[in-house]
Amino acid sequence: MRAARPRNAEPRRAIFVLYVLAMVLLFLLPVPPRLNRAAGQFDGAVHFGVFLGFSLLYRLGRRPAVARALLVSVLLAGGVELVQWALPYRGGQWADFAFGAAGAGAGVVLAHLVRARPGRPADPAP
DSSP, X not given: OOOOOOTTHXXXXXXXXXXXXXXXXXXXXXXXXXXXXXXXXXXXXXXXXXHHHHHHHHHHHHOOOHHHHHHHHHHXXXXXXXXXXXXXXXXXXXXXXXXXXXXXXXXHHHHHHHHTSTTSOOOOOO
16 A cells, blocks of 8 residues: 655645756757857766756655666756767767766755754664
């Protein structure tokens, strides 16, 4: 028998889905060359922040084990770079993957700290 979901699970799920859709648009749509050059100086910070947000929302909303949340987030960061590499109008970069993976790790740690506050339910075993 499945445990009942908390009351606030549906808004969290909707926020997570909207966030993933925004990620898809951000990482896969063509970018005008002029904007691409201007944004290049912030590219690492963007990847770090986007994957920090993804892993944080994933961990808090879906409640997977720490290791699973980290694995899914890092695999997604790598998958985004592979898809960008294959697109004629984008380019995958190892540095972007590294920033994305670092952001994913930071988000998982942050979510773990938020969930570990006193009075919160215990996490599943990793």
